Amino acid sequence: MQTQLSPEYQQRADGRAAEAILRKCVHCGFCTATCPTYQLLGDELDGPRGRIYLMKQVLEGAEPTRKTQLHLDRCLTCRNCESTCPSGVDYGHLIDIGRKIVDEKVPRPAGEKAVRWLLKEGLPSPLFGPAMKLGQLVRPLLPGTLKNKVPAKQNAGRWPGQTHARKVLLLAGCVQPAMMPNINSATARVLDAAGLQTVIAPKAGCCGAVKFHLNDQDGGKAEMRANIDAWWPHVEAGVEAIVMNASGCGVTVKEYGHILADDPVYAAKAARISELTQDLSELLPALVPVLKPKLAKQPDAKKVIGFHPPCTLQHGQQLKGGVETHLSALGFTVQVARNEAHLCCGSAGTYSVLNPGLSYQLRDRKLGHLSELKPDVITSANIGCITHLQSGTATPVRHWIELLDDALA
Numbered sequence: 001m002q003t004q005l006s007p008e009y010q011q012r013a014d015g016r017a018a019e020a021i022l023r024k025c026v027h028c029g030f031c032t033a034t035c036p037t038y039q040l041l042g043d044e045l046d047g048p049r050g051r052i053y054l055m056k057q058v059l060e061g062a063e064p065t066r067k068t069q070l071h072l073d074r075c076l077t078c079r080n081c082e083s084t085c086p087s088g089v090d091y092g093h094l095i096d097i098g099r100k101i102v103d104e105k106v107p108r109p110a111g112e113k114a115v116r117w118l119l120k121e122g123l124p125s126p127l128f129g130p131a132m133k134l135g136q137l138v139r140p141l142l143p144g145t146l147k148n149k150v151p152a153k154q155n156a157g158r159w160p161g162q163t164h165a166r167k168v169l170l171l172a173g174c175v176q177p178a179m180m181p182n183i184n185s186a187t188a189r190v191l192d193a194a195g196l197q198t199v200i201a202p203k204a205g206c207c208g209a210v211k212f213h214l215n216d217q218d219g220g221k222a223e224m225r226a227n228i229d230a231w232w233p234h235v236e237a238g239v240e241a242i243v244m245n246a247s248g249c250g251v252t253v254k255e256y257g258h259i260l261a262d263d264p265v266y267a268a269k270a271a272r273i274s275e276l277t278q279d280l281s282e283l284l285p286a287l288v289p290v291l292k293p294k295l296a297k298q299p300d301a302k303k304v305i306g307f308h309p310p311c312t313l314q315h316g317q318q319l320k321g322g323v324e325t326h327l328s329a330l331g332f333t334v335q336v337a338r339n340e341a342h343l344c345c346g347s348a349g350t351y352s353v354l355n356p357g358l359s360y361q362l363r364d365r366k367l368g369h370l371s372e373l374k375p376d377v378i379t380s381a382n383i384g385c386i387t388h389l390q391s392g393t394a395t396p397v398r399h400w401i402e403l404l405d406d407a408l409a
Helices: 013-022 032-033 035-040 046-060 067-072 082-085 091-105 112-123 128-137 182-193 211-212 219-234 247-253 267-276 280-294 312-316 324-331 358-371 384-390 400-408
Strands: 167-170 197-199 243-245 277-279 304-307 333-335 377-380 395-401
Touching: 013 035, 013 046, 013 091, 032 046, 032 082, 035 358, 046 067, 046 091, 082 091, 082 312, 091 304, 112 211, 128 277, 167 211, 167 219, 182 197, 182 280, 182 400, 211 219, 219 312, 243 247, 243 280, 247 277, 247 312, 267 277, 277 280, 280 324, 280 400, 304 324, 304 400, 324 333, 324 400, 377 384, 377 400, 384 395, 395 400
Parallel strands: 167 197, 167 243, 243 277, 304 333, 304 377, 377 395
Antiparallel strands: none
8 A cells, every 4th residue: 555654754663664564555355354343333444444544644644533533442453354464464563553643643531531541550550459359349239330340259279389490481460460360370380280380570560561552652661671671580590481371461572572673772682572472372282291191180071161262362473273272182172163253352451441332242242152152161361351251141251271270180
């Protein structure tokens, strides 16, 4: 797609980066077929091709409006369009640039600004844990919309005390320890059974995704640099990998090298961190033969596990089929939805708070397809998807690593 940057953006690195991405787009429209918001709304401007045109116009000098901003806001950043695009358009990075540029020119209403500020400052805050505990204490009294965001209190279980020569880092995450602490301890127990010690660097916090995608890109980068500083001594000591059991964090940390590429102090370290980062499912090929003889009980083949692959796993990280294949090799009966398994569940980070109408439509659509499997349990690989899906079904929704941990117990 031919693009003529306005002088304002010719001088900016993000303007030039956006131009390079735009030039790959051939306007074919394949992306609209797999865009969740286009499926719901049927509006060209609520699909990737339309949003690309809006961003192109702004970069060429057109004045963005509140309407421009709303169409970009309604994008889930699920990156399904990247999986579909035959031209390799890097839409995820383009939408980050586009939103930043539009927000610089279009002021938001005071209420909207306040909600976004609370999300970007509150979720990564040390106060989030105590606030979640209070919410769980009064959960029965909460209105439905708020109760959806406060999962029932979960017992984390023991953290393994054994030391191993082989070590991996685990990002605890900003919300996961407070909302579903058993995911991290289950991860540590499973890796312990395979001879790997899980280490958490205390000063590593939020991966930076929350602030970065809410257009506080400087704040997000500061969190990324803090994580690199916290991890670097372990990297120098020879840690084997940085393991992510939340695919939303994983896709972000894998992009540290890209995001900080122009940082003279952190560029090389960020690239190394990204190289070391692996989604937990990427360890499965090596774990399966070690863990299979250690299963305390053979999984019940009659129990169906419905697996929802998060967008950040299947589109952001381009990891498809690994969880299903390797859990099946361990004796679990794992199935994905027969229809629209590629579509977003509507969680998408803070999207379910900022765009609840569209988010809940996508949730119910996803749960409808999963219910056709008649699953005994639904699993996923991202804390946001798990809590969002659980808010719409009585079927238990868990992280897949918890099921493997149960079988080893």
